[in-house]
Amino acid sequence: MSNNPFGTALVAALLLGCVGCGDGKPQGELPPLHPVRGKALRGGTPLTTGLLRFTPSPETLESRDWLITAEINADGTFEVQSLHSLSQKRGVGAPAGAYRVNVTISGGDQTQGGRILNLTLPSPVTVEAKPNDLSLDFPKGR
Secondary structure: OOHHHHHHHHHHHHHHHHOOOOOOOOOOOOOEOOOOEEEEEEEEOOOOOOOOEEEEEEOOHEEEEEEEEEEEEOOOOOOOHHHHHOOOOOOEOOOEEEEEEEEEEEEHHHHOOOEEEEOOOOEEEOOOOOOEEEEEOOOOOO
């Protein structure tokens, strides 16, 4: 290896210039996120557990990079959070737009025969560019 100070400086500059550029993660900021809170119901009765998933509608290649979820509290309330899977940036709320909403409810101990229930709202919901208070009433059945 040579002791060329120009070569060493060039290699160091290239390495420093590429820090974070080869990881495949997009740089930049999240789009504006708008607060989304509310209550999750099933047949008019508050759900006491479950995980809500908001999927952009219509789904696009870019929208598949988003994980927009909310955990349901014991009183049925929830607050949405967004995660961009490529950049790993996250925030409270969701981008404005239409979403299909699904809930996954675990019914008891899965090792003892408990079951998992997946329900989807029949119509998309809209997140507006303002604070959103949603009442999500999943149909009874199954």
